[in-house]
Amino acid sequence: MGDPLGIGPEVVVKALADPAVRDGARFVIYGFSGALHAAAERAGIDPFWWRVRRGSGLEASAAAHDVVLVDAEPENAETGLDRSTVRAEATRAGGAASFLFVEDAIRAAKGEGAIEADGIVTAPICKSAWAMAGKGKYPGHTELLSTRFNAKRTRMMFESPRLRVMLVTAHVPLMKLRDIITIGRVSDTIDMAHEACERLGVREPRIAVCGLNPHAGEGGLLGDEENRIISPAIVVARERGLDARGPYPADTVFHAAVAGKFDIVVAMYHDQGLIPVKLLAFDSAVNATVGLPTVRTSPDHGTAFDIAHKNKADSGSMKAAVRLATRLSVASASAAGG
Numbered sequence: 001m002g003d004p005l006g007i008g009p010e011v012v013v014k015a016l017a018d019p020a021v022r023d024g025a026r027f028v029i030y031g032f033s034g035a036l037h038a039a040a041e042r043a044g045i046d047p048f049w050w051r052v053r054r055g056s057g058l059e060a061s062a063a064a065h066d067v068v069l070v071d072a073e074p075e076n077a078e079t080g081l082d083r084s085t086v087r088a089e090a091t092r093a094g095g096a097a098s099f100l101f102v103e104d105a106i107r108a109a110k111g112e113g114a115i116e117a118d119g120i121v122t123a124p125i126c127k128s129a130w131a132m133a134g135k136g137k138y139p140g141h142t143e144l145l146s147t148r149f150n151a152k153r154t155r156m157m158f159e160s161p162r163l164r165v166m167l168v169t170a171h172v173p174l175m176k177l178r179d180i181i182t183i184g185r186v187s188d189t190i191d192m193a194h195e196a197c198e199r200l201g202v203r204e205p206r207i208a209v210c211g212l213n214p215h216a217g218e219g220g221l222l223g224d225e226e227n228r229i230i231s232p233a234i235v236v237a238r239e240r241g242l243d244a245r246g247p248y249p250a251d252t253v254f255h256a257a258v259a260g261k262f263d264i265v266v267a268m269y270h271d272q273g274l275i276p277v278k279l280l281a282f283d284s285a286v287n288a289t290v291g292l293p294t295v296r297t298s299p300d301h302g303t304a305f306d307i308a309h310k311n312k313a314d315s316g317s318m319k320a321a322v323r324l325a326t327r328l329s330v331a332s333a334s335a336a337g338g
Contacts, residue, residue, distance in 0.1 A: 001031025001101055002123025005087075005094040006303025007313035009039040011225065012123055016067055017045045021319050024326040026066050028108065030054075030101040032073040042311040059114035070115070070304075072100055088308035095129030102141065106148045109294040118329040119295030120145075121321050124303045125247035139171035142289050145296055154291035155192050157264075157272065159200070159324060160281035163257055164264040165273040166193040166290065173307055177269055181212065186233035186266070190244045193264045194237075196290045199331055208253050208262040209234055209246030210272060216249045274300075283316035286324045295328045297305070297321040305338060 002008025012029060013036060016022050029036065033051055040047055050065040052058045054072040062068045102125070107225050108117040122141050130136060138144040146154045154214075157166040168189045169180055190207055197205035211230060213223030220227055230247040237244040246253070250267065254276040257265050267273030278300065285300035299317035307313060 001029055001035065001098070003094045003098040003126045003129055003303050004032050004035040005089065005091060005129075005308060006122030006126060006305055007301075007308050008125075008303065009035040010043065010097075010308070010311065010313045011299065011315040011318040012036070013039045013042060013045055013056045014313070015318040015322055017043075017048060018315075018319060020178050021322050022048075022066060024323065025066065025118075025329070026063070027068070027322075028092065028105075028117060029067065029069045030072065030104040031069065032097065033069060033071040034073055038309070039311075042309070052264060057114075061120045063115045070104065070114075072097070072104070088305040090126045090129040090132065090305070092129070092132040095126060095133035095135065096130070098125045099133060099135050099144075102144060103148075106145065109296075110149070117294075119297070119325045120331065122296065122298040123318065124299065124301060125303075126303045138199050141296070141298065142170055145289055145292055149292050149294070152294050153188055153192070154289055155189055157190060157193070157196050157290050158277045158285050158301075159288060159320075160277055160285035162280050163254065163277055164197070165277055166196065166264060166266050167270060167273050168266060168268050170270055172338075174269065178225070181229055181268060181310055183229050183233045183236065186230055186268075187236045190233065190237040190242060191240065193222055193266050194242050194244075196288070197263050199328065202263050205263040206261070207237075207242065207244040207264055207266060208248055208257055209244055209266045210250045210253055210268050211247035212268045213250070214251075218248045229243065283314045284320050285317060286321045288324060288328070295325050295332060297325040299330070 001012055034331045037062055049067040049069045050062055051071050052062040054070050105120045107113040108115045109120050136332040155166050156170050168186055193207050194205050212225040217223045217226035226247045234244050250272050287298045301317055301319045309326050
């Protein structure tokens with residue numbers, strides 16, 4: 001459900017209230033009943049989920065229903081999240097709750113709990129709230145999931161109707177990029193971008209690779225990372241038979257991709273890839289973590305505390321995240337012979 005003080009409860013309710021979204025799978029929501037009911041009431045949506053209390057021992061039997069809420073809200077206890085007095089902001093209580101929800105979902109995806117899941121869709125969390133709750137070692141969902149699944153290499157990919165992007169680095173300060181971007185890391189990202197496109201049904205993916213510096217280094221005048229790191233990584237990828245090209249200046253390559261010349265763009269850092277995605281598809285883009293042994297997607301927006309609890313959130317990105325998770329889960333099951 002994400003941070004219960006943000007728009008997570010609202011976009012979850014609105015997305016799963018759509019029969020066209022809900023018909024694709026059965027769903028388990030990890031969250032708080034109060035936040036979910038409040039969001040439904042504000043949106044004029046009748047509750048459509050079956051509620052079971054976390055730790056009651058009834059979770060497995062409840063999973064037969066189309067939508068189940070595993071309610072972690074303490075009974076007769078002050079949670080700090082009372083809907084009549086709560087303010088939409090980063091809090092320790094919100095961070096602790098949203099971290100708990102993700103941990104429960106991870107256990108389900110690993111087959112360690114009463115409910116087994118084929119994939120995870122995460123609603124937005126607040127990184128500073130996680131830090132307040134003592135979970136600051138994880139900058140976000142991706143890092144937590146990578147740790148819990150012991151995944152050796154994971155990448156963030158963004159899927160939208162007009163543009164697909166994968167990041168070489170994610171939540172990293174710009175000043176540290178020089179120490180993180182290596183030939184192997186760029187080459188691995190190109191390889192994972194190729195595999196991800198194939199899973200999405202793209203045959204012979206065409207991969208564009210961004211440079212790191214302005215004008216892709218301008219032949220070394222504006223930086224040597226292109227010649228020293230990125231170009232050799234592209235050579236390695238091409239030797240593997242992948243259609244990888246570049247490095248291209250980031251200020252033009254996304255236009256080429258949107259025009260249909262490439263199936264995916266490999267960007268060197270977070271904002272380089274996310275600015276064009278959010279500009280073109282803020283309400284329809286989806287974040288998928290590639291490299292995990294399970295499917296994980298999320299909407300491409302944050303907690304939006306400024307509009308939380310006002311029934312103003314657009315659920316388009318959450319709907320797209322649910323649809324993509326369903327699609328990838330079915331593809332994974334088919335590939336495994338399930």
